[in-house]
Amino acid sequence: MTLALEAMKETADSKRNEVIVPAYTCYSVPAAVIRAGLQPRLCDIDPLTLSPRMDDLKRFDTSRVLAVVSANLYGVPNDLSALEAVAESIGAYMFDDSAQALGARIDGRPAGAFGDLGLYSFDKGKNITTLQGGALVAKSGPLAQAIEKICSRLSSTPLVDVLILLAKLPVYSALLRPSLYGGVRKLPFLRLGQTTYEERYPISTLSRILGGLGSRMLERLQHFNQIRVANAHNIAEALYGVEGIHPIQPLPTAEPVYARYPVLIQDSKRREIIIAAMDRAGIGATASYPLALCDVPEIARALPADDLALPGARRVAKCIMTLPTHAYCPPDMPARIRDIAVTALGP
Numbered sequence: 340m341t342l343a344l345e346a347m348k349e350t351a352d353s354k355r356n357e358v359i360v361p362a363y364t365c366y367s368v369p370a371a372v373i374r375a376g377l378q379p380r381l382c383d384i385d386p387l388t389l390s391p392r393m394d395d396l397k398r399f400d401t402s403r404v405l406a407v408v409s410a411n412l413y414g415v416p417n418d419l420s421a422l423e424a425v426a427e428s429i430g431a432y433m434f435d436d437s438a439q440a441l442g443a444r445i446d447g448r449p450a451g452a453f454g455d456l457g458l459y460s461f462d463k464g465k466n467i468t469t470l471q472g473g474a475l476v477a478k479s480g481p482l483a484q485a486i487e488k489i490c491s492r493l494s495s496t497p498l499v500d501v502l503i504l505l506a507k508l509p510v511y512s513a514l515l516r517p518s519l520y521g522g523v524r525k526l527p528f529l530r531l532g533q534t535t536y537e538e539r540y541p542i543s544t545l546s547r548i549l550g551g552l553g554s555r556m557l558e559r560l561q562h563f564n565q566i567r568v569a570n571a572h573n574i575a576e577a578l579y580g581v582e583g584i585h586p587i588q589p590l591p592t593a594e595p596v597y598a599r600y601p602v603l604i605q606d607s608k609r610r611e612i613i614i615a616a617m618d619r620a621g622i623g624a625t626a627s628y629p630l631a632l633c634d635v636p637e638i639a640r641a642l643p644a645d646d647l648a649l650p651g652a653r654r655v656a657k658c659i660m661t662l663p664t665h666a667y668c669p670p671d672m673p674a675r676i677r678d679i680a681v682t683a684l685g686p
């Protein structure tokens with residue numbers, strides 16, 4: 340993402356230095372913007388769909404915007420056609436961040452293929468994983484050429500780092516099995532469930548070994564995604580009618596892949612209770628990213644006053660809970676989720 344933004348900067352008018360990011364997304368996104376020497380700007384989101392609020396996009400001085408970024412969190416596509424149209428109308432790039440949405444579609448097109456440039460991540464917890472790394476997809480043209488040029492100067496990942504990662508892979512996959520989840524999930528080197536802001540990460544080419552592993556998994560992507568969609572459907576059915584719990588609504592033309600199943604809980608206190616109860620039952624529910632980006636101190640410091648209080652993103656940060664959808668989820672999980680939710684949210 341950092342080098343894609345650098346390429347955008349190189350190929351656009353130099354007075355365009357602002358990158359609009361949805362105010363609730365992975366902290367790595369604004370970190371990449373800042374590291375690329377650009378100005379992050381935040382756009383509020385609709386808590387019901389998690390999609391950027393198009394009316395909030397009107398707030399920006401369009402002559403300064405370099406790029407508009409999507410989020411597609413949990414594999415649920417944003418209104419990518421609308422974002423693409425807005426970016427095009429103001430002469431900015433659209434960066435389709437599909438880090439969590441490999442295989443999802445909206446309006447009949449793949450997430451990651453909207454706008455000028457798409458990104459997929461193969462980090463931990465993504466649709467397919469090589470524990471780190473990712474891919475950029477771009478139409479051929481000046482932007483793709485600029486990216487290629489920057490990539491050609493990158494060094495490769497040191498072999499020893501690749502070997503360390505490969506040694507962690509079996510631990511990571513074992514961890515998804517519920518019987519082991521409680522015991523190993525707290526292993527500090529995996530840093531699961533932690534969200535930290537980091538601007539000083541190394542950037543190198545994906546090693547051939549990890550790339551090979553990724554392409555093997557890519558062949559099975561549809562299979563993995565079908566399981567995730569089926570599990571999400573079963574959770575949705577089980578939660579139907581439970582008061583105080585509101586599933587995120589995919590947009591009408593969206594075909595999500597549900598890297599996680601996102602819901603809003605009526606308030607943060609109840610969310611805490613419900614997550615603790617899930618945890619005791621061995622179900623890995625999470626509160627996702629703890630803060631809206633405008634409330635992360637390192638990011639807030641870089642923002643203009645206009646971007647500091649975004650109610651939709653704040654509500655999501657306080658109330659969102661995500662549930663697992665991976666292939667090791669046991670068949671009785673949706674019913675257990677319902678029981679726990681009913682007990683925790685009851686009178």
Ligand SMILES: *Cc1c(COP(=O)(O)O)cnc(C)c1O
Binds near residue numbers: 364410
């Ligand atoms: C994970 C993630 C990223 C960053 O990907 P990494 O490969 O972890 O650097 C960017 N955007 C979103 C929405 C993500 O979930």
